Amino acid sequence: MPKPAAVTKKTVVRGSRTGRPVMALLDLLGRRWTLRIVWELRDGPLTSRALRTACDDASPTVMQARLSELREAGLVELLPGDGYRLTPLGRELMESFLPLHHFAERWSKRMAS
């Protein structure tokens, strides 16, 4: 097993030495594809391969790693038959991200001008 428990073993290390939860979240979300995965799951469950396709065909290696981390973080769950979906907690995360989505629109317009 190459990567059994990344979140509770490494993430929390790098992020939460000070005990601030936001650091752990910053560390978890500051990895490639993590935020994207949550974002792509906003409209419903996706199979691992559909998720991979949705995420610019990210490599399955890192995809599985992120999914394991997100599952261990209680944000994503696997439903046999339907694929992956956000847990209620993961949905909270997604909704908390919405202001950033709206900011992206303003940011884009501001940068274009």
Add this chain to the structure above:
Amino acid sequence: MPKPAAVTKKTVVRGSRTGRPVMALLDLLGRRWTLRIVWELRDGPLTSRALRTACDDASPTVMQARLSELREAGLVELLPGDGYRLTPLGRELMESFLPLHHFAERWSKRMAS
């Protein structure tokens, strides 16, 4: 590629920069230390070294790379004498991030139990 549209649910955009601002933001923030830098600048300007110390002593190489990206994105600026600080736009980003900060608290409590 192998799967055109197995999931007819959303037909997700492929390519982060093909038109959706949120993808560009996701791409920018999905890099190590980027979100952390914005977060650490929330209370005022910091010198590059103070910022590095605040960010768990991140290497100066990646620090400068992120700062260049953030400056190019119009989110951070350098004031000769005071160090780096958020631009008004960067402050908007930081405020948009606050819900995620609050979520982190709930997430931490939920995970602890």
Add this chain to the structure above:
DNA sequence: GCGTATCGCTACGTTATTTGTAGCACGGGA
């Protein structure tokens, strides 16, 4: 049964990114 398809997931070699350490040029005091 068999062949084929999908699913979640993994092995492994190659490539890209990050790290750690050292150091540069510049400027502002003492």
Add this chain to the structure above:
DNA sequence: TCCCGTGCTACAAATAACGTAGCGATACGC
């Protein structure tokens, strides 16, 4: 002058991600 602190960079080592292939399991149609 020398000493600091600033922003910033070089460069090899370590790490993370990529890309391709493939596994075992499951579910179909034949």
